[in-house]
Amino acid sequence: MNWITDEYKEITVIVEDKYGSKYVYIDPEEDKDWFNCKYRLVLNKDDLTVDRAEIDEKSFDNKVIMGGLYGVDKSIFKMWTRKAKLIIDNYETTFSNPEYD
Template identity: 30%
Template sequence: MTMDLNKLVNNALAELTETGYVENVVKKALEKTVSSVVDDLIGGYRSEFKTSLETHVKENLNVDMNKLNLAGYNVLLLNAAQEILDDQIQTEGVERVKRELTKMFSPLEKKEWKLSEIIEKMKSEENEDHEKDGESISFHYDDSFSLGIHVYFDPEGNESKYGCKYTFYISRDEKNKNVGRLNTLNIGGKELTNKQILNGFYGFDKFLFQLYATGATIIADHDYVDEAYGYDD
């Protein structure tokens, strides 16, 4: 049996053509050829086009440094730097606000707190080194109002209610006059400001803010408040 080589080649070429292989080979070959021609014309190290372009640029790009407005240039740089700085401050500020608010508005371990527990937390933080053992805090309680209760307290003793570091107002629950939520909160003798909130709170101040911000329930058990710093605090 005689092998028809021409027929085999023709059949193979026909099959490659149908699958698009030949077309791709031709396309790639053309791409290489065109790239080589263009590179020879304008991209070569010693090409005539490259030499002409360099000569044209050198002859026409003449900068007179004496005529440059350097003062204006400095202003331009300062403005650009200020824009970058403002953008960074804004970005950092937003991220900081997110971090601080996430921490401050994070839930406490429970939603209901006794007034006596709140006072004990302050005493525990203030007397961590037992320097106040045997001393007393300042504590004032006024429940003469029908709608709420005023509470004033301070880690130092002998403070009047208006001189206390911490003051808050508990809005009474309709069903239980000794239970409510913090309606107002003053720290350091001042109502809360945006600046204080953005700067963040720490320790007991943060705890009070979380009580206020998360709407925790307060049980006004003022009769159980211990005003003395114990030796175990």
């Protein structure tokens, strides 16, 4: 996925184990609670492939797809349709833009 921009920006990424699955919540804004995140992924507990994906509380269906998908929405859709495997590292990650260091 190409989410690189020229400006510095923090995002929200939350990973939780619950209900026998791994949930990943992502939002383009910082400090969001899990229930307010724009993107929600549910990963299969055994192989960490994407079992379910939601954008703005909408699961993928014909209405969402027919409306057209672009950017991150399109990338998340591809992850879901291809049953992509996500690798979750267990460490705190900080990304920085050298122009702002």
